[in-house]
Amino acid sequence: MGFRSTFIGRSDMAEAEAQQTDAKQLLSAAASSTIEAYHQMEMPMVRYVGLVIVPSILFFFISLVVVFSVDLPFLVALPVPLLGALALTTAVIYPKLLRDRRRKQIEDRLHLFITHMTVLSTANMDRVQVFRILSEEAEYKELALEMQRIVQLVDTWNQSLDDALQIRAKKVPSKPLSDFFDRLAYTIGSGGEIQDFLLSEQDVVIQNYVTIYEGSLRNLEVMKDLYLSMILSVTFALVFATVLPILTGTNPTMTVGAVVVMFAFVQMGFLFMIQTTAPYDPVWYHPEEKGRTDSERKVRISVIVGIVLTVIAIVICLLVLLGRTSVDPSSIPLPIFAALPTTPLVLPGLVVRREEGKVKERDDEFTNFIRALGASETAKQSTTSRVLKTLRTKDFGALSDDIDDLYKRLSMRIESELAWRHFTADARSYLIQKFSEMYLIGRQMGGEPKHLGELISGNMNEVMQLREQREQSTMTLIGVLYGITAASTFAFFIGLEIVNILSGMSIGLNTPQFNFGTLIHTGVYNNIMIEYLLVIIILLNSVLSSLMIRIVDGGHKVNAYMHFVLLTWVSGVVAWITRIVVGTFLNV
Structure with missing residues (x-):
């Protein structure tokens, strides 16, 4: 028994020494x-x-x-x-x-x-x-x-x-x-020969890229867990800063404001870390010639309409708050009031979401198209326009109309480079733009079409598989952000409602013999100001969380609008329900 305990003790010491050695090596590597x-x-x-x-x-x-x-x-x-x-x-x-x-x-x-x-x-x-x-x-x-x-x-x-x-x-x-x-x-x-070397390097390069991409996704999972822990800690600090002054008599507006600043620093820090961790793989291609495609025009019009309606909603809400309308401002909870003006921004978010779905469909079809194009050009020993005459009758899903337009431009003797540029601009896909450019340059320089098509198709298929993993990670992050937003808002407004109820209780408990104000310092509270600070932190969380989602999914910037509106409404509804439920239970 003694020998066994001695052996276990030595093994624990050896493990501790190994951990210390690993830590020293990590610090040394970081320093160097x-x-x-x-x-x-x-x-x-x-x-x-x-x-x-x-x-x-x-x-x-x-x-x-x-x-x-x-x-x-x-x-x-x-x-x-x-x-x-x-x-x-x-x-x-x-x-x-x-x-x-x-x-x-x-x-x-x-x-x-x-x-x-x-x-x-x-x-x-x-x-x-x-x-x-x-x-x-x-x-x-x-x-x-x-x-x-x-x-x-x-x-x-x-x-x-x-x-x-x-x-x-x-x-x-x-x-x-x-x-x-x-x-x-x-x-x-x-x-x-550099050509032979590069052809043999393709598998090595793709495997390295897959390893780096998957490593970035794993790091995002770690970041998600760390973010969850930090936000819960800051939420506890904010509740603490809201409730504690009722016992200490300190200025709660100052303490809550300080925690709001800390919350902003924490979220901006995580936003920066997520931006540096997420793999660079944009979905959209933004050509220099703006506004020439239907999708671009739809997005621009929806953004303009959404912003104009938002400005109008803000003006109306301000008039209601200032008492310039027949609506009683006190009849609408402040968190709901904050969410109302943001609602029109969901319009451009929905439009971009639909257009982005089409872009992803084109990405899925492009691998089949470019492989078929290269194989047909090699087999028929013909030009791209003649091959497209046959291919445009095939079903390539969302890419079919763009292929038909490409054929028409090439048939009209438009310069091939310009015709392909319009094709990629219409497709709006980053991957289609890059790989189409590669195929065009390879053909102009005398490369074999079949070989080019197979090379591009194989590499793009690998990227598409990685995008599926990224989409899963994005959905997980969205669930975490929406969940932590609801939980944090619930905790914020529980603290605020407790303070409101204690303030009312202290007034009723004061007697000539004893003043409860010496124990419960309700006079230091400006509840309206604290509620405004909580609404600010709700809006701040919605903005930064929506930006995190946009960075991770690699989609259009306007995608963040929809998540901003939804997160704001989730917070507003949770805050409203929390105040009603807590007030009902504690006032009984």
């Missing part, structure tokens, strides 16, 4: 990564420390001095040093955040970039010219900048292409891109 980010900044490190870090340290110390020198309630004083600590922490880790943002921009677009490079490599052009073309693609952002740096090393510094790739492989913040540059440099240096 931050130092490396400082060295890779465009601004010299000494200048950054003097202009950013030193002022943030001074601000942090000033916040500490304010807390200890000014007599403030605890809930008001707490956010002050937290704000100073936040400023200092942000200043210290900003270079790493900037480097991580560059890494994310690279890894989010790497699969499209490699596919684009593969399509270009099938054409008869110089290898460096492939890099020049990719460097002009502004959509690739950091990847386009890397291509520019490689071209500069070749043109300006007379470096060979393989040497330039090896130089940049040591400096890029993304390991997958660094490994890709190393392998490509070795292939070029050994005399291999």
